[in-house]
Amino acid sequence: MSGLTFVDVCAGAGGLALGLERAGFEPRLLLDEDELAVTTLRSNRPRWHVLQGDLLDFDPAEHPMSHDVDLLAAGLPRVKSSATVGRTDSRTEERLLEAAVYLVHAIRPRAVLIENVPGLAHADEYRSFRDFARAELDHLGYESSWFVVNAVDFGVPQSRKQGVLVAVERERTKAFHPPSPTVRRPRTVGDALGPSMASRGWQDADRWAAQADRPAPTLVGGSKNRGGADLGPTGAKRTWETMGVNAHTLGDRIPGPEFHWDPGLGRDNMVKITVEQAALLQGFPETWAIAGLKTARYRQIGHATPPPVGEALGRAVAEALDGAPATSAAG
Incomplete structure (x- = not known):
């Protein structure tokens, strides 16, 4: 497996990007609005092309390197809870989710990965987003999968469930399968x-x-x-x-x-x-x-996708794109 590329919006501290890198993907562009997160990314990976900006204002036409990539990834901030429904944080999160899907129209990646709170995959409060995303992605020719992963199943010493949407182009891929646990026993x-x-x-x-x-x-x-x-x-x-x-x-x-x-x-x-x-x-x-x-x-740190989870998701996407199992970088 080689030559796979991705764009990561709402990249944060780089947990998802680091995991995708371990899975064999190379970033074309990483976007985040937070100055400190951008500093984190640039200091750890000076060769990465990191852009500071708001996803809601991002125009791929101004950044040609974001086109013709294998994967569009979005690990959006985990701020929604029963206590925040109806507040600014909650409304902003919904707009970011929709913006990530609309971005597929412009970038046309071969696969899409959106990660957020567990409810993204099944809760009633996210039903309208799932209906919206399914209709948009189906129209563009993608097959969508919704599922929940727990970081503890991938060697992370934390019970952390994440709702995930993966969509893969129908005509160029085999069926996508969510990643299987990589550890038999939780790490404490x-x-x-x-x-x-x-x-x-x-x-x-x-x-x-x-x-x-x-x-x-x-x-x-x-x-x-x-x-x-x-x-x-x-x-x-x-x-x-x-x-x-x-x-x-x-x-x-x-x-x-x-x-x-x-x-x-x-x-x-x-x-x-x-x-x-x-x-x-x-x-x-x-x-x-x-x-x-x-x-x-x-x-x-709290908003980040754990890198081992990002790696597992990246390997599952890579298998769907390549049709060949990837060997673990961690051994």
């Missing part, structure tokens, strides 16, 4: 962060890792109008507490030898996850640098 928070927690000499790192014996709840980036960084809604915070983690804030650095860990004494004696550790829980490599201050960095 303790597994993923144990070495990091011990790196400054914290004596309780192993004991903490043994208690953190499950995948993390879904990391939520939130909107720019939201306050400081934390590890999610009330239910998620309670789950973190069972692992001895104070989820009401993020730590500035990992614990040292002096830290006394005793969750029974309350939040002050619980460990805090750092932004760098949140990135590990999202499946980013340690070498992937996220630009900005703490809250802005965490927001980029």
Whole structure:
């Protein structure tokens, strides 16, 4: 498999693009409106062509490199919830979803990949979008598939469900099949962060890792109008507490030898996850640098598609386009 190309709109911190790169795709253009996300992308991959701009204003005619590509990918911000329905964030999300589909008319890729919250694939609140997308893509000659994937099935130490739309040109592809899980057993928070927690000499790192014996709840980036960084809604915070983690804030650095860990004494004696550790829980490599201050960095991480999920989706699309299974870059 070689020579596959893609355009990524709403590219964010690059989780989806990094996964697609691992799957053998080469980016022609990445688009995001956020200055810090653009900085993140350019600092990690200087050779990538990264454009700062709003998807709603993007005109492919002004960027010829976006044409004649194999895949149009869109990992749109995950801001919709029952608490945001009817708010500006919710309406903007719907417009971005529609804009990504309209972009297919101009770019005419061989495949389309749109990722968002799990409800995208089946919830009533997204039915009008699914009807709209199905009609538009069918008219253009694509076969559409709607499904849900969970990052924990692909080696990410986090329970994170994503709703996915994949559409592939009928006349040039075989049937698309959603990716199968790549791991038999979920990876735990303790597994993923144990070495990091011990790196400054914290004596309780192993004991903490043994208690953190499950995948993390879904990391939520939130909107720019939201306050400081934390590890999610009330239910998620309670789950973190069972692992001895104070989820009401993020730590500035990992614990040292002096830290006394005793969750029974309350939040002050619980460990805090750092932004760098949140990135590990999202499946980013340690070498992937996220630009900005703490809250802005965490927001980029929380919105990102986990790279292992992007890789699995990319390989499934590549098989449909090539008709030949791809070998794993991870081994």
